[in-house]
Amino acid sequence: MIDKFVPDVPAALAGIADGAVILMAGFGNGIPETLVKGLVAQGARNLTLVANSGGRDTGPTADILATGQVDKLICSFVRPDSTAGRLFAAGKLELEIVPQGTLAERLRAAGAGIQAFYTPTGADTLLAEGRETRVINGRNCLLEFPLRGDVALIDAWEADRWGNLTHRASARNFNPVMAMAAALTVVQTRHIVPLGDIPPANVHTPGVFVHRVVHVPE
Amino acid sequence: MIDKFVPDVPAALAGIADGAVILMAGFGNGIPETLVKGLVAQGARNLTLVANSGGRDTGPTADILATGQVDKLICSFVRPDSTAGRLFAAGKLELEIVPQGTLAERLRAAGAGIQAFYTPTGADTLLAEGRETRVINGRNCLLEFPLRGDVALIDAWEADRWGNLTHRASARNFNPVMAMAAALTVVQTRHIVPLGDIPPANVHTPGVFVHRVVHVPE
Amino acid sequence: MTFRPLDRAGIAARIARDIPEGWFVNLGIGIPTGVSDHVPNDREVIFHSENGVIGAGPAPDPDKIDPYLVNAGTQHITLRTGGSFVHHADSFVIARGGHLDLCVLGAFEVAENGDIANWARAPDEAVKQVGGAMDLAIGAKRLWVAMEHTTKGNGGSRIRQVCSYPLTAKGVVTRVYTDLAVLGIAPNGFLVLDMVDGMTPAELQDRSEAKLHWQ
């Protein structure tokens, strides 16, 4: 019997190695907060963190950045006045800023086996300096490569034992996209449901992209 | 009030011009059969038809090919013993064969504003002859370009007046992907539902991709 | 008679006037966020938010907040009847694939060729606050900019021959709404479409670094 549930957060995060690339979903909500706390406790170091933003002074992103576990942050924006902004200013954090749509698309490309793609986003800007570009149908485009994670930390509303997930309202955001882009996809879910409970046409993240699920009730 | 419903099939297909690129969804089911019949009646010529396959001797694809309206067929396979196969053999139909996953991805790229992408599919095969390739991370890849339609013909199970759609079971197939890839997306739906009836988290094709909807009860 | 500049809400209201029913619209942070407040409820305009919200509605009553529903500014919102949710990659299919009838962004500067600069005031701060602006700027059918005509400090014009700040995207702006005027982008540069009451062509040109054109 396939059963992707694990008993607790340490089991969910077991084996995450130093140097891993961690995809952390969420955008205002849908953040896997308990898993991020678990990663702080787990203690892996020299991590690369991929997230939509660098966060603020408190909250999951700030918390894990403050431990010094993260060497590099890949995200679409960093507030200068935030833990991430100050660590960068102090030379303690490497930053790679990626436009938000390109970030989502690079994650999807990793999940989809696309080896590279051309997008007009960011062409003719400072982000294009020193990068490969190409004019296609009269539009200047940047060549972008997939962004693959070793581990994705995912938030869900419901999960079944095959790892099928739903996400609630705008808490969906990066969750389905990051789930498909990592070698190990770990989910925290508010609710556990029996197999078959989620209507087959309304699974938001199919279990094929999910490896471990831990129940984190509200 | 936004209202994408049109009274009948001629109204749904009004304005389709000679030479148009027509995306026809479906794979065994989920084929917009009534719209295809309507396109035969409408009579636009010199069309390029994009579909998963060349069909058989009967059915929507064979029917429209048999009229001579279609100059070129872009699809993932053609049975030699079919209307499409015989028209090709007789020099009356141009063929472009695209691997099925690349076909889906090229359609999505058109919908997503991706200007080109690299995929290993088809590299090192006859389909790569004379084409641009590139080795990325040790894998030989083909450069593929978006496949945009002037018109997409779409099948749905339910539709509301904003054009939000659901598709039933495996009848989903190419429908959401082609809906996003055309300048004019025309839908035939089995059921009309009030706005708000489809749960917001379970819309399969958002109305933003849909322009006209015609009710075709079973 | 002296002219009366619009305040920020006034700019937002002026933009709202020009958005017809049925448009699918993304509003950036700053002045643009206020645009939806000025679209009457019976004119159906569908607002998109980058985090996957289609049909974003106004802020909820404080006792009706859904913690799972925010907009791209992470403010609590409601969902209109008929709205739906998609994931982030699909949300940017909408933004980048030409499916938005309109995106309204704030900006530091707009140039007469349609260049927009809205994410950094200097190259050395440039690598930090991009967000979704570059995606929206290249992807929408129409890009309107909402900003004050001149800077607060020295009164320098934001209506430029060439942008002095790092670009967000090149040649994409189709219209500019300021506190003083509405400008289109024509092949030969800025085209004045409207001015606030009491404004004269000479006074508007005086506050614009780029040459203005009249029809």
Next chain:
Amino acid sequence: MTFRPLDRAGIAARIARDIPEGWFVNLGIGIPTGVSDHVPNDREVIFHSENGVIGAGPAPDPDKIDPYLVNAGTQHITLRTGGSFVHHADSFVIARGGHLDLCVLGAFEVAENGDIANWARAPDEAVKQVGGAMDLAIGAKRLWVAMEHTTKGNGGSRIRQVCSYPLTAKGVVTRVYTDLAVLGIAPNGFLVLDMVDGMTPAELQDRSEAKLHWQ
């Protein structure tokens, strides 16, 4: 003792034996389609179909056919509890993105470097029947081939030093199941993993154009 070749169902059953619980598997048309019939119900293997079906189940009773539910061969199927539907692009995210533990395809020929030819017997017919084979061949974690060891006509071997038919993909096959043997692909070529009862190494080599290796 003479050897007894497997029939097509026998090849399918032999493959099924090697698929562990929990694998996510795509089955091509031909011999592979039969593999699922030989996976016992209590061993949970999830079958994927290119047209967006995750968790494809066996054919329904004739009176319980759902016309909206077919597999990639457009045959009526059922959906297992826990199964789900995705659209075609997402379905090929699964196929091309490395999410299939296994794909089983039929083939005309396999070469000792893992090349597979399964879509055309000659270049001039080559541009017609690709379907999803090229996507599946490059995308799955493991690609197993199910085919007869030799051709029906002249008994020529399908186990080749170099494929003589147009390739589907280069260097991707990890295992070959024939009516006579199970072969792995090792750095130096075909490695015999199993043979049918009564088969001898010499007889198997005799039916193989490529050199076989034994551990």
